[in-house]
Amino acid sequence: MAFDIYDFTSLTSSIHEGLATFLPPVGVLIAEWLLVGISVLLFVAVFGLILVYLERKVCALFQQRLGPMRVGKWGLLQTIADFIKLLMKELITPNKADKFLYNLAPFIVIIVTFMAIAAIPFAKGLQAIDFDIGVLYVSSVSSLGVIGVLLAGWSSNNKYSLIGAMRSGAQIISYELSVGMSLITMIILAGSMQISEIIQAQSTGWFIFTGHIPAVIAFIVFLIAGTAETNRGPFDLAEAESELTAGFHTEYSGIKFAFFFLAEYVNLFIVSAMATVLFLGGWMPFHVGSLDGFNAVMDFIPPIFWFFGKVMFVIFLIMWFKWTFPRLRIDQILTLEWKYLLPVNLLNILLMTLIVLMGWHF
């Protein structure tokens, strides 16, 4: 089996040919679906656990604490132990809850994250589907998650859940706009919505450098709006622990709670991955104009490490926000969106269009 860490197309095509030798075309298709599905599932589980651990450690360092230290060296096995504990917990359904919707909600939330991951390019040739409207697909699919949140809040028959879900709905729907607009800004620069083409367009320089001022503004807006989309602090008033116990997932326990928990972290990954793709060049190595020696060294690092390195950088930024800023009130959140982010975004789109038309970008 041909394996090339710099280009996964040879690996995937050799798997395809290998399957085609002993399976009919339909069988090959189903087998590939299964393979992709299992890899996404494994990735979500493993990466989710790693992120939870990282979040606890990063948070601890920001607050001058040690964080988990007991289970394994530096608490490395802590999240695995937590996960086993969650699996063994009793699944509780509250009295008078809407049973069907109550059980459905966690699955909607987690399935939506799987759908979004399908379009994320991990490295060259390591992308499940490369739609020609990939950016639109990811942003529309990930906004479906709010349905799961609203259903969870509504069906739990609990006032805290309902308030949390309603807040989350108001917040996600308004910030969806800002995410979309900052995506549009970058699409104007890229001239395409296909994720592979957007990355290819950044082979000479990442958009955040080539697009300079409007790209930086769009990056900041995207980070703010993306943090709000994932319901993370300082925009976590949908699950504000101090006032709503846990917001929309108050009544969930065991593995259903784990689904919500995992979905939150996978959404964090998706937002960071989109920021990486649109602003930081996806899996493209860092290149400086004509410094060939430097560029060759950068090329030597495999794209998959570039991708995860950049994603981790963005994730770290978002965690930094969460553990620094106090939670916003609902009116402050809506003011921030409608009075600041939206006008800035609209002007930014104009600026970007002007720059692209005049050819002022690099």
Next chain:
Amino acid sequence: MKAIFHYVNDIIKGLSTLVSGMAVTGHYFFRPKLITTQQYPENRSTLKMKERFRGEVIMPHDTNNHHRCTGCGICEMNCPNGSIEIITKMIETPEGKKKKVIDKHIYHLGMCTLCNLCIKACPTGAIVMGQNFEHAVWDRSKLTKVLNQPGSEIMTEVKE
């Protein structure tokens, strides 16, 4: 025009305050030496409590088993929740005078809130805050302590 200026000013000010907040937490993040929490049972042998830490009320005795308590009862009166009981006795001094001294300085650790009032009130500085904090016992009665050691006497230099 002025409104636009204010608007832009707001945004810049807001961003700069956010950045200054992140600078503080970032400063902590990259200096793990500043971490204040400790790995308690592991570092038990080297653990050193801060001087201001209040673990329990103790009465220091010197090598001759002498303390500074006169048995005046001021600490008992100052304790807001009655954690101290002073029991005194009359003795006869070698000169043949009658004198009131402390018999038992009873201290209920289980009730004490470690408020430090008794220590501030004591006119002779006979009691201080100890640093021991491992107070767990199997029996509640063990939390009632007699602070003056058996057979102890008051130091001669303490003025009454």
